[in-house]
Amino acid sequence: MNANESLNYSLIVPIYNEEKTIPELYRRLSAVMDSLDGTVELILINDGSSDRSLEMMRELHQQDARVCYLSFARNFGHQTAVTAGLNYSRGTAIIVLDADLQDPPELIPQLLEQWRQGYYVVYARRTKRRKEGWFKRFTAYTFYRLLRYLADVDIPADTGDFCLMDRKVVELLNRMPERDRYIRGLRAWVGFPQTAIQYEREPRFAGEVKYTFRKSFALAINSLVSFSKVPLRLATYLGLFSAFLALIMAFLVLYWRFYQPNSPLTGMAAIIVSIFFLGSVQLICIGILGEYIGRIYEEVKGRPLYTLAEVVGFER
Structure with a gap:
């Protein structure tokens, strides 16, 4: 599935109805990519968007050869979109981040710095959630600590999918056949040296929140069942x-x-x-x-x- 050409870095961004954020997302990611000391690809995954997201991805590919994209035949979900990006990535270091800009692209150099020090997984840990209600903060705080207590592996608290993974880790994830995927749990399961950087989570740049309470609850149930008996x-x-x-x-x-x-x-x-x-x-x-x-x-x-x-x- 992967091309023979090897790249230094792969950036993976799932997209679902993000036409309002894509221009700013590309502007900030492009500035980061220009500053990197090697070849880079930006992989956008269209997860069955119903707005102009796919059209905008096509335009970005026409103006910047570093932009690659996958388009699902229908909506398959965020974790599956991340998985598809991992399947097609060719970089030695692979960075996953969300399109809503709550994961600041400007932190990518810090992730790479820790990777160069020998860590195979570098995840971003949230120290503060800006402009989120008390209920969201309380449920997230409770869930992450409950999962860490019950899970068979040590899944770090207050971390999302925003992370860097070494090629060796990604190849292991790509060989895992399971369907109900919880990426942040799987990357902990594979082992290897892992560390964290701290950051304050910004509010969504534009558009509507994609992870509603129902979807967040379903993800929580999936993570508990997948990693705990x-x-x-x-x-x-x-x-x-x-x-x-x-x-x-x-x-x-x-x-x-x-x-x-x-x-x-x-x-x-x-x-x-x-x-x-x-x-x-x-x-x-x-x-x-x-x-x-x-x-x-x-x-x-x-x-x-x-x-x-x-x-x-x-x-x-």
Whole structure:
């Protein structure tokens, strides 16, 4: 899939309805690329945009040969778009960043500096989220620490997909066949020396937020299921806990029946509460099993991870 020509740097930017940010994104990325001490390619991935994003990507390729682009046949999601960029990248160092300019392109030289010191993965850690509501900050803070506590690998907190990866790491990621991908977890799983740089996350430059609460929640569930078996153990613990409560309830019912036959706790209320409790435990356990079984179902179908309508700029 990769061309034989080797480049020094690859910049990967997923694009989904970003026509308002693309001009400023290219201006700032172009300035960074001009300052780099080697050959560079800018890989834009159109993730099924419905605005003028694809047309603008074509125009950028016409005016700058360093700009390459992939266009999906439909929307496949952010993590899949990043994966496609990694598949087609040819650089020795690969940098992934978002198109909304919350990941400042001007930090790329700092990422490269750490890479030259021998680190295979250099990720950007957010120290502050500017102009984000308290609910977003609270849920993000809680999620990253919960994931780090539950995951089988050490996934750094307060980090996104903004990072640099060495070619060796990217080749390992490209050989991983799994479909429900969580890039920041996979890059931690492969190992190798990793470090962080600190930055303050800026607000979105323009346009609407793409990661809504629903999408963020789905990503959180995916990351937990992909990198932790704790939810399955939780189902077991819930079953044991409910069985223990049921045993206690049985002794209490017998006690009330023989020693306090007029007690209101022996009526329908206690029975209904018990039924609802056991029913909820069963549904939770079924839901947890369903998450894992659903991922097995997706994996065994063996469909391509994505389909491409256009592949431009990788011939050179």
